[in-house]
Amino acid sequence: MARNRTERPRVCIDRVLPQEVFRRQAVIRPRGADRSRAVFEFRKMWINGSTLRVRFIGGTSAQRARAREQALWWTQHASLSVEFGNAADSEIRVAFRANDGAWSYIGTDCRQIPQGQPTMNLGFLDGGTCAHEFGHAVGLGHEHQNPSGGIEWNEDVVIRDLSGPPNNWTEDQIRHNVLNKYAVDQIRGTAFDPHSIMLYFFPPSWTTNGMGTEENDVLSALDRAFIASEQAYPRQVVPVVDLQVNAAAATSASIGAPGEEDVFRFVAAQGGRHVVETSGNTDVVMKLFGPGSQTALIAEDDDSGPGLNARIAAELVPGTYWAQVRHYYKSSGTGQYGVRVRTL
Numbered sequence: 001m002a003r004n005r006t007e008r009p010r011v012c013i014d015r016v017l018p019q020e021v022f023r024r025q026a027v028i029r030p031r032g033a034d035r036s037r038a039v040f041e042f043r044k045m046w047i048n049g050s051t052l053r054v055r056f057i058g059g060t061s062a063q064r065a066r067a068r069e070q071a072l073w074w075t076q077h078a079s080l081s082v083e084f085g086n087a088a089d090s091e092i093r094v095a096f097r098a099n100d101g102a103w104s105y106i107g108t109d110c111r112q113i114p115q116g117q118p119t120m121n122l123g124f125l126d127g128g129t130c131a132h133e134f135g136h137a138v139g140l141g142h143e144h145q146n147p148s149g150g151i152e153w154n155e156d157v158v159i160r161d162l163s164g165p166p167n168n169w170t171e172d173q174i175r176h177n178v179l180n181k182y183a184v185d186q187i188r189g190t191a192f193d194p195h196s197i198m199l200y201f202f203p204p205s206w207t208t209n210g211m212g213t214e215e216n217d218v219l220s221a222l223d224r225a226f227i228a229s230e231q232a233y234p235r236q237v238v239p240v241v242d243l244q245v246n247a248a249a250a251t252s253a254s255i256g257a258p259g260e261e262d263v264f265r266f267v268a269a270q271g272g273r274h275v276v277e278t279s280g281n282t283d284v285v286m287k288l289f290g291p292g293s294q295t296a297l298i299a300e301d302d303d304s305g306p307g308l309n310a311r312i313a314a315e316l317v318p319g320t321y322w323a324q325v326r327h328y329y330k331s332s333g334t335g336q337y338g339v340r341v342r343t344l
Helices: 061-075 107-112 129-137 155-163 171-179 221-227
Strands: 026-028 051-057 081-085 092-095 102-104 120-122 183-188 240-242 251-255 261-268 272-279 284-289 297-301 311-316 319-327 335-343
Touching: 051 061, 061 081, 061 129, 102 129, 107 129, 107 297, 120 129, 155 171, 251 261, 251 319, 261 272, 261 335, 272 284, 284 311, 297 311, 311 319, 319 335
Parallel strands: 026 183, 051 081, 051 092, 092 120, 240 261
Antiparallel strands: 102 120, 251 335, 261 319, 272 311, 272 335, 284 297, 284 319
16 A cells, blocks of 8 residues: 555554453464464454454445455365345444544454444555454454564654544553553464564554554465464364263363363253353363353453363353363463363
8 A cells, every 4th residue: 555654544443341441462482483373362353263243333335345355365274154234233343433433353352242232443445454454353462562573662742643633532541552561471473474464564663663564455475374383273173072961070171282172062941050161280271152042242251260270150051061171371380270160
């Protein structure tokens, strides 16, 4: 996309849930310099193989067509599907409000937004903006906040420029969306990818060494490779393991590699309080989806159980449910664990 380099850049707002406003985002450094991964918020991943429904709220036919086209850039490589329709409870709801900038909630956070509200806004559609925001919707973070990026900001200039139009941000918003790096313990990080669609154009005046960034309007080679990798949404979907409610013993499972996903399914025959929990020494995080939907997020947990185990207690109606278990992504934490469902 051609841009007058004297213009102040329009930057995406990284939307977070209210309860996470004061919690640092997160990244895992790769083991070895040759292993590159994108900035990916693994706690917010959809179940691999999911179908994400997209509903447009307003927008012209041209705007909708552009959004459809660029959303599919990701699904050409990831084991995810998108369906465009008018379902009120669509996972992704896209508005086109010109005075609200470009932003998206990240991954499964979209499921915690009330149905009548958008989870994404495309207030401008320059270049690859739509693809950038759909990248957030499938779990990707901002590349310029990669801890491995090494961008040294000229903070006074950044704050001055982004305080004015077209962004008109407060200093806290500027620090959250641009200046602050992701922490090293919550997301998967890589060697900095200067060609990523998740990186915006920044002018040289915004950095202390006078080195700006380019406007990236298409998915980079690393974007395409990572979203299809075992760390994100590989084409080989993990088989679903069925659990019996109130089984005498936990079902044995294992995490063979950091970031690996296991998916379990169970049927709640009667309504009431159910507990889904893991056991063992392997550090895992868990999400619970349902009833009857692999994308309807009910709850998520990290360490509510004994030690490093996950535990979710929820009032469930009769129906089918899915539990997604992933490793917390510590390099030493692969191994065996158990999982069970019981009623209280």
